[in-house]
Amino acid sequence: xxxxxxxxxxxxxxxxxxxxxxxxxxxxxxxxxxxxxxxxxxxxxxxxxxxxxxxxxxxxxxxxxxxxxxxxxxxxxxxxxxxxxxxxxxxxxxxxxxxxxxxxxxxxxxxxxxxxxxxxxxxxxxxxxxxxxxxxxxxxxxxxxxxxxxxxxxxxxxxxxxxxxxxxxxxxxxxxxxxxxxxxxxxxxxxxxxxxxxxxxxxxxxxxxxxxxxxxxxxxxxxxxxxxxxxxxxxxxxxxxxxxxxxxxxxxxxxxxxxxxxxxxxxxxx
Amino acid sequence: xxxxxxxxxxxxxxxxxxxxxxxxxxxxxxxxxxxxxxxxxxxxxxxxxxxxxxxxxxxxxxxxxxxxxxxxxxxxxxxxxxxxxxxxxxxxxxxxxxxxxxxxxxxxxxxxxxxxxxxxxxxxxxxxxxxxxxxxxxxxxxxxxxxxxxxxxxxxxxxxxxxxxxxxxxxxxxxxxxxxxxxxxxxxxxxxxxxxxxxxxxxxxxxxxxxxxxxxxxxxxxxxxxxxxxxxxxxxxxxxxxxxxxxxxxxxxxxxxxxxxxxxxxxxxxxxxxxxxxxxxxxxxxxxxxxxxxxxxxxxxxxxxxxxxxxxxxxxxxxxxxxxxxxxxxxxxxxxxxxxxxxxxxxxxxxxxxxxxxxxxxxxxxxxxxxxxxxxxxxxxxxxxxxxxxxxxxxxxxxxxxxxxxxxxxxxxxxxxxxxxxxxxxxxxxxxxxxxxxxxxxxxxxxxxxxxxxxxxxxxxxxxxxxxxxxxxxxxxxxxxxxxxxxxxxxxx
Ligand SMILES: Nc1ncnc2c1ncn2[C@@H]1O[C@H](COP(=O)(O)OP(=O)(O)OP(=O)(O)O)[C@@H](O)[C@H]1O
Ligand SMILES: [Mg+2]
Numbered sequence: 001x002x003x004x005x006x007x008x009x010x011x012x013x014x015x016x017x018x019x020x021x022x023x024x025x026x027x028x029x030x031x032x033x034x035x036x037x038x039x040x041x042x043x044x045x046x047x048x049x050x051x052x053x054x055x056x057x058x059x060x061x062x063x064x065x066x067x068x069x070x071x072x073x074x075x076x077x078x079x080x081x082x083x084x085x086x087x088x089x090x091x092x093x094x095x096x097x098x099x100x101x102x103x104x105x106x107x108x109x110x111x112x113x114x115x116x117x118x119x120x121x122x123x124x125x126x127x128x129x130x131x132x133x134x135x136x137x138x139x140x141x142x143x144x145x146x147x148x149x150x151x152x153x154x155x156x157x158x159x160x161x162x163x164x165x166x167x168x169x170x171x172x173x174x175x176x177x178x179x180x181x182x183x184x185x186x187x188x189x190x191x192x193x194x195x196x197x198x199x200x201x202x203x204x205x206x207x208x209x210x211x212x213x214x215x216x217x218x219x220x221x222x223x224x225x226x227x228x229x230x231x232x233x234x235x236x237x238x239x240x241x242x243x244x245x246x247x248x249x250x251x252x253x254x255x256x257x258x259x260x261x262x263x264x265x266x267x268x269x270x
Numbered sequence: 271x272x273x274x275x276x277x278x279x280x281x282x283x284x285x286x287x288x289x290x291x292x293x294x295x296x297x298x299x300x301x302x303x304x305x306x307x308x309x310x311x312x313x314x315x316x317x318x319x320x321x322x323x324x325x326x327x328x329x330x331x332x333x334x335x336x337x338x339x340x341x342x343x344x345x346x347x348x349x350x351x352x353x354x355x356x357x358x359x360x361x362x363x364x365x366x367x368x369x370x371x372x373x374x375x376x377x378x379x380x381x382x383x384x385x386x387x388x389x390x391x392x393x394x395x396x397x398x399x400x401x402x403x404x405x406x407x408x409x410x411x412x413x414x415x416x417x418x419x420x421x422x423x424x425x426x427x428x429x430x431x432x433x434x435x436x437x438x439x440x441x442x443x444x445x446x447x448x449x450x451x452x453x454x455x456x457x458x459x460x461x462x463x464x465x466x467x468x469x470x471x472x473x474x475x476x477x478x479x480x481x482x483x484x485x486x487x488x489x490x491x492x493x494x495x496x497x498x499x500x501x502x503x504x505x506x507x508x509x510x511x512x513x514x515x516x517x518x519x520x521x522x523x524x525x526x527x528x529x530x531x532x533x534x535x536x537x538x539x540x541x542x543x544x545x546x547x548x549x550x551x552x553x554x555x556x557x558x559x560x561x562x563x564x565x566x567x568x569x570x571x572x573x574x575x576x577x578x579x580x581x582x583x584x585x586x587x588x589x590x591x592x593x594x595x596x597x598x599x600x601x602x603x604x605x606x607x608x609x610x611x612x613x614x615x616x617x618x619x620x621x622x623x624x625x626x627x628x629x630x631x632x633x634x635x636x637x638x639x640x641x642x643x644x645x646x647x648x649x650x651x652x653x654x655x656x657x658x659x660x661x662x663x664x665x666x667x668x669x670x671x672x673x674x675x676x677x678x679x680x681x682x683x684x685x686x687x688x689x690x691x692x693x694x695x696x697x698x699x700x701x702x703x704x705x706x707x708x709x710x711x712x713x714x715x716x717x718x719x720x721x722x723x724x725x726x727x728x729x730x731x732x733x734x735x736x737x738x739x740x741x742x743x744x745x746x747x748x749x750x751x752x753x754x755x756x757x758x759x760x761x762x763x
Contacts, residue, residue, distance in 0.1 A: 123605040137696075148605065165702055
């Protein structure tokens with residue numbers, strides 16, 4: 001603790017207080033109308049609000065003043081080169097990383113500075129699917145899906161294979177099921193197909209697409225699958241160097257990027 | 271050894287039981303009379319039982335074993351004014367004199383008198399009729415070979431009666447008790463081994479006879495058994511405590527609090543940095559000095575548990591730290607608290623990983639119980655040391671080695687098997703979910719509940735899926751939902 005302080009004391013950016021829910025909602029309503037295909041109504045509040053989010057590891061600034069509102073049911077795809085801070089942003093949303101400065105609000109509830117128990121409660125609201133699956137290898141697929149429910153929600157309801165017996169695609173689908181079984185309001189995907197062999201990618205993307213189209217669940221997806229992003233995203237967010245450089249509906253960002261870096265990145269990806 | 275010598279002597283005597291010149295006889299009669307009067311002043315009036323001893327028939331065995339051929343030697347002295355014409359000896363029920371043969375030796379003073387007789391045995395008694403009366407004051411020795419004591423073992427007295435020349439029957443005093451070893455199967459086996467020529471040949475090899483004497487190996491197994499139980503008992507009782515303590519210190523050592531970590535580090539390093547032998551001495555000699563007296567076995571358990579816990583703490587710590595960070599993050603992302611994460615995610619995986627090392631440590635602890643012999647715990651080493659001291663033979667140590675090995679060898683094997691299994695399952699060994707080329711959307715609902723749906727077809731376009739069924743859709747790898755297809759693994763693409 002003392003260590004952290006010494007390093008970051010002088011660098012902690014000073015950010016304004018979080019906006020009130022009403023204020024934030026009306027501002028977001030005004031700005032996001034043109035940025036997303038998702039339909040939201042006036043008076044609705046964004047489910048995830050990221051205001052002036054800053055995150056440093058020791059002296060490295062990874063996120064600099066990130067601002068983003070995500071609406072209930074919206075599917076946001078985050079693009080960006082490696083090291084741009086995409087993962088870090090996701091991990092801040094469910095507090096796997098503690099923000100250095102700024103505000104994250106879920107359902108208008110500030111999540112930073114919460115007690116431990118509240119953090120655990122928050123994490124039930126926000127599911128996370130990892131690049132490397134992170135299945136529990138000592139449990140079967142079924143048990144992996146059920147464990148969150150049985151252990152955390154104290155509910156019990158049972159494929160009898162253990163993760164090492166499954167292909168990566170199967171593992172990731174189990175991991176998605178595990179996250180969904182908690183009935184989170186927001187589901188975070190951190191490059192869910194990056195660790196998969198190319199032939200396994202489609203199956204997993206189909207599951208995510210399925211969820212996006214049918215579950216009504218709010219999703220923030222970090223991916224390098226451009227076709228998928230174009231097809232599924234309500235909004236595409238392009239990050240670089242810890243900053244949101246450009247965002248908008250997929251057609252706009254993909255076909256007519258405003259930012260030179262976005263264009264370059266999309267060009268390089270193909 | 272001594273009885274061999276005696277045996278030889280007895281044989282020698284038999285050659286000397288012949289007539290001696292009358293003069294010498296007369297002379298010695300006087301001497302004997304004097305001697306007898308001096309030695310037996312009180313009991314001179316009736317026949318007395320001097321002694322009754324027994325030896326195994328065969329050379330080699332040490333004690334008298336029930337229901338085994340035995341040579342019983344009974345000696346008595348004829349009373350001063352009596353002449354004995356017959357003697358009946360009896361033993362308790364179960365003893366048998368059938369097939370026995372009796373040799374009579376009569377010492378009249380220093381002279382041997384040759385007196386014949388006929389022995390008639392009937393079950394547990396034998397009746398010896400002398401061909402002529404045994405004169406007063408004579409010493410009678412009856413050597414009865416091939417008789418047997420009762421199989422049960424115990425202390426037996428030889429009782430009996432004698433008849434004098436006038437036809438009167440008198441009771442004999444009971445002899446001192448003869449200890450007889452119960453004839454257990456073990457004794458029978460040892461006796462059988464004693465009789466085998468190959469065993470004799472084997473034992474005649476200095477190395478084999480000193481390290482692997484078959485008879486002693488057998489008896490050692492029997493006598494070391496309680497010591498083996500003590501070893502097993504100590505290690506089996508101490509180990510659960512060691513595991514709990516070890517786990518606690520592993521947690522402390524991985525704790526965020528400096529003080530807790532320091533405590534754990536001190537505990538672990540002090541115990542691992544000093545010999546168990548020293549720790550045993552400190553506890554066994556130190557505690558009584560300050561007035562704390564704990565039963566040896568209990569203290570043995572405590573010392574072993576504390577010592578093992580330090581090693582286990584390190585094993586568990588390494589095990590816990592080998593679990594990837596992603597496991598903690600996945601648990602946290604499900605909303606698990608620290609305790610839930612530890613008990614249902616981290617520890618179960620740790621347990622699997624540490625089982626081989628813990629088993630090895632168990633083997634070490636089991637062997638190390640031998641150190642407790644130095645402070646008087648009656649364990650395997652103690653028993654074998656005592657037995658080696660009394661027999662002057664190393665075989666009891668070999669028996670102890672076998673007692674250690676019958677526990678350690680299977681465990682070593684088990685460690686190997688577990689290690690292979692873990693390696694195999696981490697490589698993803700074992701059955702795989704079946705793959706199916708085409709989705710049989712309607713008929714699969716039943717069976718697919720049991721297996722991962724592996725359809726390569728994307729069916730989400732075929733049917734509309736209600737949003738509420740998403741959970742079912744996602745659990746479709748396990749519980750296939752008829753209306754929603756996960757799109758399968760698409761592995762085959
Ligand atoms: N725990 C950490 N400690 C120190 N630096 C970190 C840590 N986690 C991330 N970083 C750094 O933060 C920067 C952003 O990392 P992040 O993982 O968020 O990038 P990303 O956009 O997800 O990249 P990728 O596409 O490769 O996953 C990188 O430079 C990385 O080295
Ligand atoms: Mg990343």
